[in-house]
Amino acid sequence: MQQLVTISRPADGLKRTAAQLKLRARQLLRDYPRETIGAGVLSLTIAGAIGGAAISGSGNQPAPAAAPPVPPPLLVRQLAPDQALEVNREIPLVKGPNPAAAAFVFKGDSSARRQALDCLTSAVYYEAGSQDDDGERAVAQVVLNRVRHPAFPGSVCGVVYQGSTRPTGCQFTFTCDGSLLRQPDAEGWKRARGIAEAALSGSVYSPVGYATHYHADYVVPYWASTLAKNAIVGAHIFYRWAGAWGRPTAFVKAYSGHEASASALRSAALAAEATFASQVQPGSVAEAIEDIPGAEPLKPSMRGDKRVAIRFNLTARKASDEAVHEDYAKKFEASDNLKFALGGDTVAENQAPLGKSAPANPPAGGAANQR
Incomplete structure (x- = not known):
């Protein structure tokens, strides 16, 4: 009570x-x-305006106004496959909703569609041809997600071949590791083409959501821990941007409607790959590494740019510490000025201004002859 x-x-x-x-x-x-x-x-008007703003703000948020992030290159950690599998298992899937991507709407003429279909089929075949249909659908979805994200090109072929002609590495490894030289089998190509055609016609593979990145489960890219791991399909692990750039409201960029020639992009990628490969002679590199104390060659970087990775062990440090140092300026006939510039020694008081050494006995009553 x-x-x-x-x-x-x-x-x-x-x-x-x-x-x-x-x-x-x-x-x-x-x-x-x-x-x-x-x-x-007046009070009712103000209240209505505030209420309208609150209602509009509670819906979909606009895409981020800041500059979009730069896609990271596929730099992988030097781990054995079994170690990579363990590291990837320890990275948790993000909690919360994983909404399906919106259906892709192709707006282009028949010529652009043919090029887009060829490029998307190549990505599906070479990236996931050894997997089942879901594995191939997942790759196609990532390509189309990128087309609609402001961080990537606005065409299918532009996304697939991005970075394929740069030594800094491609976004899809098959465009810069020589895979394009491998002739596809007819049945596998037909299956990949059917999946690419369905994706361009609006088919959505919902399990990967708005993922824009993926990698094989036996490698660990350096960027893996910086993105949001949101799906695992077959042998591939999928990620989306963390924060606002991975939300549906960021995928607002319209498809350009224009496609470059798929065959021209393929030829350019192969030419670039051959050029980078010709700059390194495997035999000479191996011999050079053997001549360096403590140098150990590492596995290829998986980037396709054919760079040589070397690790130096304690033997290299010991050899460096024991190396006899010889003053560079004493290796040749140098003027006092040059020796001063190289070694920091004090220049002689009677040094000639242009570097000519002063005579041992200068004339009495005057300065040394100058030239």
């Missing part, structure tokens, strides 16, 4: 306050009718 009395007292106060406000409102309306009505209309 005491509790009921305690609760009822604030209610009585509210009733009294409401009655007083009602009485004051009547007095204001009687004494100042025009001003009271105008203030009421």
Whole structure:
């Protein structure tokens, strides 16, 4: 009973306050009718504006206004496959919703569609041809997700061949590791083409959501821990951008409707791969590494740029510490000025201005001859 009395007292106060406000409102309306009505209309207008802003803000948020992130190159950690599998298992899947991507709407002529279909089929075949249909659908979905994200090119072929002619590495490894030289088998190509055609026609593979990155489960890219791991399909692990750039509202870029020649992009990628490969002679590199104390060659970087990776062990440090140092300036006939510039020694007081050494016995009563 005491509790009921305690609760009822604030209610009585509210009733009294409401009655007083009602009485004051009547007095204001009687004494100042025009001003009271105008203030009421203004209050309703402001309240409506605030309420509308709140309602619009509670829906889909606009795409981020800042510059989009730069796609990271596929630099992988030097781990054995079994170690990579363990590291990848330890990276947790993100919690929360993983919404399916919107259906891709192709807006281009028949010529652009042919090029887009060829490029997307190549990505599906070479990236996931050894997997089942779901593995291939997942790769096709990532390509089309990238087309609609402001961090990537606005065409299918542009996304597939991005970075394929740069030594810094491609986005899809098959475009810069020589895979394009491998003739596809007819049945596998037909299956990949059917999946690419369905994706361009609006088919969505929902398990990967808005993923824009993936890699094989037997490698660990350096960027793996910086993105949101949101799906595992077959032998591939999929990621989306963390934060606002991975949300559906970021995928607002319209498809360009224009496609470059798929055959020209393929030829350019193969030419670039051959050029980078010709810059390194495997035999000479191996011999050079053997001549370096403590140098150990590492596995290829998986980037396709054919760079040589070397690790130096403690033997290399010991050899460096024991190496006899010889002053560079003493290896040749150098002027005093050059020796001073190289070694920091104090220049002689009688040094000629242009570096010519002063004679041992300068003429009496005058400075040394100058040239």
